[in-house]
Amino acid sequence: MPFVADALTATYKGIPPSFQWPVKFCFYNSLIAFVLGAATGNVSQVDRVWTFLPTIYAAYYALLPLWPSKSPLPLYPFVPETAHPDVIRNYSPRALLMFGLIFVWMCRLTFNTWRRGLFNLKDEDYRWEILRGKMPPWLFQMFNLVFIAFMQNVILFVIAVPVQIAAMQQPTGLGTSDCVLAVLALLDVAMEFVADNQQYAFQTFKHTGKKDEWPGAHIAWTKTDLKRGFITRGLWAWSRHPNFFCEQTFWVLINFFPLVAPEYPGYAPPLPLGAGTSLESLFPIIPGLVICSLFFSSTKFTESITAAKYPEYKSYQQRVSMFVPFLTPVWGLYLTLLGKKAEVDMVVYGQDVALDEKKKA
Structure with a gap:
């Protein structure tokens, strides 16, 4: 051509x-x-x-x-x-x-x-x-x-x-920020691996009845889980998309490497197509913003499909944060104030799950 x-x-x-x-x-x-x-x-x-x-x-x-x-x-x-x-x-x-x-x-x-x-x-x-x-x-x-x-x-x-x-x-060498970010990035990848394993193990059990126990996915799935149709156990009890949360976090950490380095802002990266200076100040953080925007918009579309397929998914959205696990207790507190937490928990986690936890204790 x-x-x-x-x-x-x-x-x-x-x-x-x-x-x-x-x-x-x-x-x-x-x-x-x-x-x-x-x-x-x-x-x-x-x-x-x-x-x-x-x-x-x-x-x-x-x-x-x-x-x-x-x-x-x-x-x-x-x-x-x-x-x-x-x-x-x-x-x-x-x-x-x-x-x-x-x-x-x-x-x-x-x-x-x-x-x-x-x-x-x-x-x-x-x-x-x-x-x-x-x-x-x-x-x-x-x-x-x-x-x-x-x-x-x-x-x-x-x-x-x-x-x-x-x-x-x-x-000339690596600094403290490089070491800290590298450790956080590796932990992030490991957490995403666990989230993937839990989802894969659940889907395997759902479609075949077999229990594939991958690392971090040793979960006793129940009949209530199968009836619900989507995973709400393990990391998925804290985030509706823990794998997506880790994915975004990983690329944000990668974005931080040059930005928190001792050499920054000694190097001001030019824009690929020579855009105006108004964008050049934002250019270093664009990668993180772009990947987060992509995942937010695509996840909203995905959830609209899932919610139409599974009636209980709307309760899951009320109870568990879309991405950030630390917000899930806040949603729980909010539901408690509304007097709906017990009802929503029953839909999201299931009665037999509560009984299993009680037996373990």
């Missing part, structure tokens, strides 16, 4: 050197995702590479000295000669640490995606099918082009931009 290549070359004049390859890679990924989605009728193309793309961008920035100044093959990483010499010659310890954490994140998410069978080329996110039924075909294809194919790819690029900022900072 020569015209596409020419258009990209023309826009490079306004793109900082360290963004040129990622922007090109993101554009072609988006274009391929749209074409495949339109051709096959399956628009979950981005979903299948979701676990890998942020890691690829992070690896590019963490390993900048490895890349040549010109791409020897299509889409092969490169760093233009106009990039700062220090960036081309020296590895950033902070960027390498962030890449390592994102790689661990990728391994967890890839494993969970694989065991759920979502890498199957015929699989499509059920939400797209529902949304397709609510839109005229032409409008859904526009949505596929703008959001599903392009915006999602842009988001996956943007959330890795903090690694670019860290690479530009060129720290």
